[in-house]
Amino acid sequence: MEAKSAEKRESGVQRPGCQGPVGRNEEDVAMANPLHVSEPGGERLVFPDGAIELVIKIPGAATDGAFAVFEDVVRPGAGPARHLHRDQDETFFVEDGRFDFEIEGTLIHAGPGDIAFVPKGVVHAFKNVGADHGRLRFMFTPAGESEAMFRAFLAAAHKRPLTLETMNEIAMNYGQTFVGPPL
Template structure:
């Protein structure tokens, strides 16, 4: 892995209208698979379905807004400056419970295929639209499992 500097506003954009506005800040390729870092602008009332990353830990840094997290059956309330951790193999989800957009930064460790999964979800959404079934099907090849509805 080489030293790097990512400036504000840089990164590769991934987008699904009214659901996902993500920027890949540090790719898994840039870190030799050690980790990847992404930032997500989350509209009010939005969050993913309950899911499991079988081979990665996920760390959430709340940069803006108010969020509800569910991690391994525990409900957590988080706001700017807070961190939530979802160890690999546990069910987790989040939801923006504020009245305006929220911003989360994620670290996946090891990077695994998280980045590739989000890219596959974006491509599938363009073709078939966003649905629970589409998310489950797109996530499965990347050792991610959709196990329940959103919060």
């Protein structure tokens, strides 16, 4: 019998400025399990003022921390304060409605089917500019502790209004910084 090599095979691509290939090795991939989430599946987090209604569609634990997916039902005129994520990329998928995204000072108008990608460290925000509730799906890569962060925001919102100062007190524990007002 032939002995298996102890080497880990890497899958992925080489990126400029990165050491080694980007991607997950076979051992990492073996740890994640296939997953299917049906509608309206997921844990629902509804904030007291109704401005934010999040659904955790795929928690980070289900992907071994590779990513986490959320759904956000956003009332007209609502959206988060300008912020950045130190350790995570964020990808937005517009499902329903019209949204404006500001990504590093550039305004983008988006509708159903549009996708916006925000690399880690880039200041961004969005706003529902439609007349009705809109719906976004968004993904953090890697997952980090995004679910815990949203739960902490929700718990704080039940006690007091979420000011920029209050949000930063919470966000600093999760690699996020709020830098300005909403759009």
